[in-house]
Amino acid sequence: MLHESILSAYKVLEGAELDRETAAALLRLKGPDLLDLISLANKVRLRFAAEPHLCSIVNAKSGACPEDCRYCAQSLANDAPSEVFPLVSEETILAAAGAARENGALCFCIVTSGRGYPEENFEFRRILAAADAVRARYPDLNLGASLGNLSGATARALADHGVTFYNHNLQVNPARYGDLVATTHGAAERMETIRHLKACSVRVCSGGIFGLGESAEDRLELALALKALDVDVVPLNVLIPIPGTPLQDQDAVTMPEVAKALALFRLVLPRKVIKFAAGRETRCRDFQGLLLLSGPNGFLTGGYLTTRGRPVAEDRSLLHELGEFDAR
Numbered sequence: 001m002l003h004e005s006i007l008s009a010y011k012v013l014e015g016a017e018l019d020r021e022t023a024a025a026l027l028r029l030k031g032p033d034l035l036d037l038i039s040l041a042n043k044v045r046l047r048f049a050a051e052p053h054l055c056s057i058v059n060a061k062s063g064a065c066p067e068d069c070r071y072c073a074q075s076l077a078n079d080a081p082s083e084v085f086p087l088v089s090e091e092t093i094l095a096a097a098g099a100a101r102e103n104g105a106l107c108f109c110i111v112t113s114g115r116g117y118p119e120e121n122f123e124f125r126r127i128l129a130a131a132d133a134v135r136a137r138y139p140d141l142n143l144g145a146s147l148g149n150l151s152g153a154t155a156r157a158l159a160d161h162g163v164t165f166y167n168h169n170l171q172v173n174p175a176r177y178g179d180l181v182a183t184t185h186g187a188a189e190r191m192e193t194i195r196h197l198k199a200c201s202v203r204v205c206s207g208g209i210f211g212l213g214e215s216a217e218d219r220l221e222l223a224l225a226l227k228a229l230d231v232d233v234v235p236l237n238v239l240i241p242i243p244g245t246p247l248q249d250q251d252a253v254t255m256p257e258v259a260k261a262l263a264l265f266r267l268v269l270p271r272k273v274i275k276f277a278a279g280r281e282t283r284c285r286d287f288q289g290l291l292l293l294s295g296p297n298g299f300l301t302g303g304y305l306t307t308r309g310r311p312v313a314e315d316r317s318l319l320h321e322l323g324e325f326d327a328r
């Protein structure tokens, strides 16, 4: 017999929205009911978001970041060792794009550390030139960027240079953003950047991190905030506590909690691309297959910014073995 809240959530399969009351009840599920929830999330994925998405990134500028994000090795405010290098050359970006395409990634994202760029900034102009070069050489690759906060003008410039998606994570329940980034920027600025991107028809990739010490209700608030912003792609990460950051001793989130959160995001955002990103390999280990059946329809593959991932070929093989995903 299915739990009452799951029976109520089945309406998502018929195209209805998950109401807040049902979502809140789902947060309290445990034990065998959790497997029923996972099963429903998987059915919703197959009905509304069956197409698999693989994307890759290039870390185009690393470290020495003035922002004080508590989880990040690249922040100058933290005492974590991280690679520091200035913006890489256009050739390096082109080579990374070629490798991503070769490996079957559909999207390729240029990522730089930092708060963001003014429109006339020299580095920003170099990134725009690199975007032109990637588009010219690999016209079938979806080109993305993640460069920090944007103004209306910088969002427009990226769109004009063929950037079709932009990563800008909300990370947490917006009401709790100040717990994660103490002083240098706030959730309101991040949401404003997302609105600038939407105004330029750039697809927005925005998600969050599980395991920061947030509650299940915080995860629901994040999912609802992303829904309200109508983001297109939702990358979900599990915290990898990095020595030297304030979150280095953070208790690990349990795998049932991660499964429940992934399923909840699928039910709140049934038609969106949900990507399982950092922490998948190192924190979730043997649970990866189960978690991929809890609602995500894509993942970041081939490594992250400051931590290693798995080779793309291994990820493709995992997708293949999961059967219902037909990795392309």
Ligand code: SF4
Pocket (backbone or CB within 6 Å): 065, 066, 067, 068, 069, 072, 073, 074, 075, 076, 112, 113, 114, 115, 148
């Ligand atoms: S998450 Fe981005 S903005 Fe924050 S410290 Fe790291 S590189 Fe800087």
